Amino acid sequence: MGEGGAKKERRYLFDKPGNVRRLFGVYYPWLGVLLLAELLVDRHVIFPWEGWPGFYAAFGFVACVALVLAAKYVLRPLVMRKEDYYE
Amino acid sequence: MSEPLAPFMIFFIGAALVPVLRGRCRKGLLLLIPVLGFLNLIQLGEGPHWGLESMGYTLVLARVDRLSLLFGYIFHLVALLGFLYALHVEDPLELGAAMAYAGCALGVVFAGDLLTLFVFWELLSVASVFLIWARRNRASLEAGFRYLLVHVAGGLMLMAGIVLYVSETGSTEFGYLGLQGPATALIFLGMGVNCAWPGIHAWLTDAYPEATVTGTVFLSAFTTKAAVYALARAFPGTPVLIWIGAAMTAFPIFYAVIENDLRRVLSYSLINQVGFMVCGIGIGTPLAINGAVSHAFNDILFKALLFMSMGAVLHRTGRIHATDLGGLYRTMPLTCIFCMVGAASISAFPLFSGFVSKSMVMEAAALGDMRAVWFLLLFASAGVFHHAGIKIPYFAFFSHDSGLRPKEAPLHMLLAMGLTAGLCVFIGCAPGFLYGLLPYPVDYVPYTGGHVLGQSQLLFYSSLAFTLLILSGIYPAEMRASNLDADWFYRKGARALYRALERTLPALGELGRGLLVDGLAAGVGRMTQDGPARLVLLLLSPLWRLGGAKGEELASKAARIRETLAHGATPVGLGAAAATLFLFLLFVLG
Numbered sequence: 001m002g003e004g005g006a007k008k009e010r011r012y013l014f015d016k017p018g019n020v021r022r023l024f025g026v027y028y029p030w031l032g033v034l035l036l037a038e039l040l041v042d043r044h045v046i047f048p049w050e051g052w053p054g055f056y057a058a059f060g061f062v063a064c065v066a067l068v069l070a071a072k073y074v075l076r077p078l079v080m081r082k083e084d085y086y087e
Numbered sequence: 088m089s090e091p092l093a094p095f096m097i098f099f100i101g102a103a104l105v106p107v108l109r110g111r112c113r114k115g116l117l118l119l120i121p122v123l124g125f126l127n128l129i130q131l132g133e134g135p136h137w138g139l140e141s142m143g144y145t146l147v148l149a150r151v152d153r154l155s156l157l158f159g160y161i162f163h164l165v166a167l168l169g170f171l172y173a174l175h176v177e178d179p180l181e182l183g184a185a186m187a188y189a190g191c192a193l194g195v196v197f198a199g200d201l202l203t204l205f206v207f208w209e210l211l212s213v214a215s216v217f218l219i220w221a222r223r224n225r226a227s228l229e230a231g232f233r234y235l236l237v238h239v240a241g242g243l244m245l246m247a248g249i250v251l252y253v254s255e256t257g258s259t260e261f262g263y264l265g266l267q268g269p270a271t272a273l274i275f276l277g278m279g280v281n282c283a284w285p286g287i288h289a290w291l292t293d294a295y296p297e298a299t300v301t302g303t304v305f306l307s308a309f310t311t312k313a314a315v316y317a318l319a320r321a322f323p324g325t326p327v328l329i330w331i332g333a334a335m336t337a338f339p340i341f342y343a344v345i346e347n348d349l350r351r352v353l354s355y356s357l358i359n360q361v362g363f364m365v366c367g368i369g370i371g372t373p374l375a376i377n378g379a380v381s382h383a384f385n386d387i388l389f390k391a392l393l394f395m396s397m398g399a400v401l402h403r404t405g406r407i408h409a410t411d412l413g414g415l416y417r418t419m420p421l422t423c424i425f426c427m428v429g430a431a432s433i434s435a436f437p438l439f440s441g442f443v444s445k446s447m448v449m450e451a452a453a454l455g456d457m458r459a460v461w462f463l464l465l466f467a468s469a470g471v472f473h474h475a476g477i478k479i480p481y482f483a484f485f486s487h488d489s490g491l492r493p494k495e496a497p498l499h500m501l502l503a504m505g506l507t508a509g510l511c512v513f514i515g516c517a518p519g520f521l522y523g524l525l526p527y528p529v530d531y532v533p534y535t536g537g538h539v540l541g542q543s544q545l546l547f548y549s550s551l552a553f554t555l556l557i558l559s560g561i562y563p564a565e566m567r568a569s570n571l572d573a574d575w576f577y578r579k580g581a582r583a584l585y586r587a588l589e590r591t592l593p594a595l596g597e598l599g600r601g602l603l604v605d606g607l608a609a610g611v612g613r614m615t616q617d618g619p620a621r622l623v624l625l626l627l628s629p630l631w632r633l634g635g636a637k638g639e640e641l642a643s644k645a646a647r648i649r650e651t652l653a654h655g656a657t658p659v660g661l662g663a664a665a666a667t668l669f670l671f672l673l674f675v676l677g
Contacts, residue, residue, distance in 0.1 A: 084569075
């Protein structure tokens, strides 16, 4: 939204940069807390790798990056056609 | 009331009344039928009800046990929520079809014999296609025909399998079948079509996004879950299901990342979630079966919720592509919050419903030491958060400001979404209620420190990946496009085949006329008389021989098949069904 429009229209929650900053201000430290919490929580694991420090965090991050890169650079070139392809 | 009705009957009565009533009376009826149905259902004690003798077969219209009851409860519940959401709809076709469709799904779930199962299975496809056609545009008309075509083919396989099975065993009971021989394999495949297995899934992602705003909500609840029920009933512990399920969880998420139509993104994630159920059924331990059916229960709710929220967006803005949307949280904050509850539930965040059921399937895979499967499921868990958990709310309600300032969703839609969201949170926080309904006793504890922490790490670090990819501009921009999928084979491939035949056949025709008219006509005449029997025998005789059948036994088996088919004791003549299929092909492609 341009600044001109903002005068007339209400400014909503995330139109204020401060709120976005505050959100990230909670989000990034929370990621750290989740890693440190491993030291406190008693974990029963079935597979040995589940007990490695940060296993789930690393897996989630890597899996999603791999997913997006594969979808963008492998799948999309293979399957994407014009919107009216089937017309 | 002497004997309670079979569950489907009440919905069929409702469907018949929908076109007769108007205005408030009709709206009242829509909400009353699921409630009456539920009150009727809890009157039905466990065991078979409504047994009939027909053509020498025993039909059971309402077989009640813990497995069918669980699906019965959730189908009534989602019907009520769906009709609440659909209260603005005036179109009697759409409402009547939805009512009949819910009835058919209940018919499938409570069918005690294979013939009843087959009849409701077919009606289910016919009723549901009207929810697609009720959108009344060209895209939905065409997608509906393709949808019907695939389901007719699936229904044929199911029917052929049932005919073979009944003539082989003499039993019509719909219980555990197991994968043993061609009859059960055909039934297995027929069920697989409705379950959207990889390669035969494209009817779902093709047609669901073309249905009406409310139609998609009903569609997402019934067809695939009725198929999950049928598999859990007939094929639990079938190992190939583990891999089919694992593949279902993994491949759709790649498509979901690049798909622009947000209801199609949800359709891909529907396949992904059904994959967890199919995988659990394949593992087959009590924990896995409990996980599969409880996940079906939860998925019906959170997937309906997600389709409701996207439906509300479509209803208010007339748009559903990510490229056209964005920033809607400003004026549709409640829809946005409900959507995020659905997103958190499907992503299996702790305290939301998906967490208490999906983790059972994961745990069952781990306890069975299925490492590769476990990793695939974990990958899919991260992936589903990525596309359904973040992408759907982000591109619709946040992202760039599209400039659209639609009104908040109508009150009845908000109520339906609010109630569904409340149920998702309730089940997530108090899973004991759902666990008490499961077919096997549950000694599984979802809320351990390890589970909660592991899942939270997985999800939050997936979200970190999304955040960084968006901020760095690597995340693929949404584009207006069609992405090829398995439906290409019948949308383009079949058309090309048809054209090729059109060009080559006339020439061949001249050449072959003499041969055909003079030589083969008589043969064709014979084939139409007893062709189906010959076909079946051709398929079965070698298998019987392999099985050790000789001489007299072989002859008596063959005679039984001939007799069954000659007397038309099969539900529909195979020849007629094949002809119908052929006509459909011509109609769709011509």
